[in-house]
Amino acid sequence: MSGNARDRLKKLHRICRERGIPLTSQRRAVLETLLLRSDHPTADQVFEAVQDQSPRISRRTVYRVLDTLVEFGLIRRVHHPGAIARFDGMIHRHHHLVCIRCNKIVDLESPDLDNISLPKGKPQGFDVCDFSVQFMGMCPKCRKEKKK
Ligand SMILES: [Zn+2]
Ligand SMILES: [Zn+2]
The missing domain is CATH 3.30.1490.190 (Ferric-uptake regulator, C-terminal dimerisarion domain)
Incomplete structure (x- = not known):
């Protein structure tokens, strides 16, 4: 994993601690997945990829975690008019x-x-x-x- 990715995971740790919310393995897995890819996956593609690591994760959880990570500024939503939302680990x-x-x-x-x-x-x-x-x-x- 690149230094940049490690820094971003550290940032996730810090934000969770500051906000008093748990750093769940799901949050970590979703962020890691996006940091390792550069193809701007859809939420469903992230869900498929995360399932390999966390087989019990639900689609809804992945959607919610993506929203949270966007809100934290750890990932970006790519706006492509008329198309389904895509996610970007490059901020x-x-x-x-x-x-x-x-x-x-x-x-x-x-x-x-x-x-x-x-x-x-x-x-x-x-x-x-x-x-x-x-x-x-x-x-x-x-x-x-x-x-x-
Ligand atoms: Zn093409
Ligand atoms: Zn991009």
């Missing part, structure tokens, strides 16, 4: 390449994009706090399959 600012055919989401790091300045004031009444750029297109696998 620093980054961008995404989204395949319009298979819905694959790939991380894209770009210092140039990171430095776009946020709109000044409160445009349309919004207090903007962060952003992420999504590029829509077709992944290599889908491009190949479409040619056939």
